[in-house]
Amino acid sequence: xxxxxVAGNWKMNGSRESAQSLVAGIKEGLAxxxxxxxxxxxxxxxxxxxxxxxxxxxxxxxxxxxSHRGNGAFTGEISTSMLLDVGCKYVILGxxxxxxxxxxxxxxxxxxxxxxxxxxxxxxxxxxxxxEERESGKTEAVVARQLDVLLNSVEGLAALQNTVIAYExxxxxxxxMTATPQQAQDVHAFIRQRVAAKDAALAExxxxxxGGSVKGSNAxxxxxxxxxxxGLIGGASLQVEEFLTICQAAAN
Ligand code: PGA
Numbered sequence: 009x010x011x012x013x014v015a016g017n018w019k020m021n022g023s024r025e026s027a028q029s030l031v032a033g034i035k036e037g038l039a040x041x042x043x044x045x046x047x048x049x050x051x052x053x054x055x056x057x058x059x060x061x062x063x064x065x066x067x068x069x070x071x072x073x074x075s076h077r078g079n080g081a082f083t084g085e086i087s088t089s090m091l092l093d094v095g096c097k098y099v100i101l102g103x104x105x106x107x108x109x110x111x112x113x114x115x116x117x118x119x120x121x122x123x124x125x126x127x128x129x130x131x132x133x134x135x136x137x138x139x140e141e142r143e144s145g146k147t148e149a150v151v152a153r154q155l156d157v158l159l160n161s162v163e164g165l166a167a168l169q170n171t172v173i174a175y176e177x178x179x180x181x182x183x184x185m186t187a188t189p190q191q192a193q194d195v196h197a198f199i200r201q202r203v204a205a206k207d208a209a210l211a212e213x214x215x216x217x218x219g220g221s222v223k224g225s226n227a228x229x230x231x232x233x234x235x236x237x238x239g240l241i242g243g244a245s246l247q248v249e250e251f252l253t254i255c256q257a258a259a260n
Pocket of ligand 1: 219242
């Protein structure tokens, strides 16, 4: 049995004040321990404070990005050892916003994933197709390309042992346009098969999250699908009630 995971990606949103009230609300709402794992991924500058605020709760801390390099002269970057130092467990990488807006390539994403794993952190690797790629029937080819760079390397395959995959169709991110549960399930099953072709045991234990306009109102039907093991939540993770409803749906 794969334990579901709900991870909140706050993106570049919030303030110290909003972080405090969000964490307080989530802690209170999750006080009766749910059967899902919950993580929140605030902006870097709030990680330390959120870690302190989370004390006494089971909610894990994650970062939204990291450098693939070790500490050194890399102005503006954050290393894996810094993330460990402030108490992170997870790191999101390969998010479509980083691929599209910051030029992150499949190769860079692979380097980051290997560095994250080597540091003892858990990668949450995002994959997913653009609208035009879906419309031209290329969804599986795109997702395969994003995965194969890791599946076809010894180091990559080793790092995938500790990785959570997040399938996020780019056209569904922040648009209010969610993939139907069946559309999502089809791609999740494809991802699991692709991994199984290299390592059947890994495919069986690997958690594959869905991301893209998940809300309190659609989470339960998405999470009911056989290969959907939770969600990566953007907008709805900034609202306590919505986020708690999603966590509850994953636990049921
Ligand atoms: P969204 O974002 O839930 O706001 O669509 C999801 C994500 O980007 O991870």
